[in-house]
Amino acid sequence: MTHDLVSDFQARGLIHQSTDAARLREWLSVPGRRVYAGFDPTADSLHVGHLVALVLLRRVAHAGHEPVALIGGATGMIGDPSGRSEERNLLSPDELAANIAGVERQIRAILLSDAGNNSHVTPHHVVNNADWMRGVGYLEFLRDVGKHVPLSQMLGKDSVKSRLERDGGLSYTEFSYMLLQAWDFVHLSDSLDCRVQIGGSDQWGNITAGIELGRRLRSRELHGITCPLLTKSDGTKMGKTASGAIWLDPRRTSPYRFYQYWINVDDDDAGRCLARLTPLSLDELADLDAKRAAQPAARDSQKRLAEELTRLVHGDGGLAAARQATEIFFGAEIGQLDDSQLAEIFADVPSREFSRSVLDGEGLLLIEALTDTGLAQSRGAARRTVEQGGAYVNNRRIADPAHRLTTNDLASASTLVLRSGKKSYAIARFQ
């Protein structure tokens, strides 16, 4: 199972900067080495931007080493200035506790997920830096850590320089962030003999601060690797959409939307995502690259990408749900589903409650249902949509503007699915 992690990372385009590659290779030539990546609990869920690091840890395990995921319970109280243009707002203790719990659950789930091919459970560690920072006194910290970090070095970091040049500047608190992260690294090298830290390219300054501190305090050689930020071909960050970030928590981003995000990745970006985010072998990657060039319309790459990642994050059940929803959103008439299935599939879709009695007798005017659910701005717009063939009930086109909805139109016991155009759905519930 052991293979050369560094070469694999290089082949997949995962290395942006690293400390001396030869020394790093040498250290990693022995199985069971510990490698860590940190995650600050800035929200109660991680998002797609964290996926590279999470997958990186899985690769570490896959290569026969032991991944260490560090949750920044302490550093999260401060806020990392790296890659940020403004001072962060501090989180309340309650928020922070909830965030830590959520993030920890996700990290464990992903490290333990048997998606892909490493079905055997390898040893892994999840630690929280609050556990060792909490008891440390301020004076003690200044004497033991601060004393060994030259100000010139701190001021030289890009994360600090760029902020100092801006109007907002940065506070002493955020300035100190890198000391905490540096100490984390040294602490993990003490407690777990963890000597390698990986992170996004914006973490280089913080990682090198830790390496430097390790040399000064312990005369110990530590290593660091950063991976390039995953960006789209247009230069924007991966995982951001017009409607916000793509989260890993199904309550924030449904498995369907998560799946769809990857299905819709540009051809230009698909290869890079596959290489960096999936466990596919280099041969499989080359194969998909060739297929994509020859037959872009088949979109094998996107399908594989969506499948791998949805399974990793949401499990087989999540993948199945996403696929079922996909079929419905792009396909056939809706029937044979019960209320709860519909509720699940259309979790992201706006819904509106109606009194059941409106379906009796003549029924509810379709046009009225379209405006009431917000699918149309006005009755005129609704009429237009219907007349132009853009209105669907349970995915069946209704082109008669005088159509009235009755109990016959219900897709399940009390639910009816309205659609305008290709993608705009709304759920009407009749209680």
Add this chain to the structure above:
RNA sequence: GGGGAGUUUCCCGAGCGGUCAAAGGGGUCAGACUGUAAAUCUGAUGGAUUUUUCCUUCGCAGGUUCGAAUCCUGCACUCCCCA
């Protein structure tokens, strides 16, 4: 301080007393095509009604007129030129 130009529907922009809910473009929404892509093509695009009319809209407030986005007066704001 003096002189000039302007303010139009989501945006840009035409309109110069009735035929103006207001050209054209962009955007948006539908349809066709397609790879759930890009491009292209078609239709629609103030509100209510449904085919007939009504209501609201052209910086704001008044006025002239049978009739004003269009003319007049005042006010507000924007831009340009000369000191």
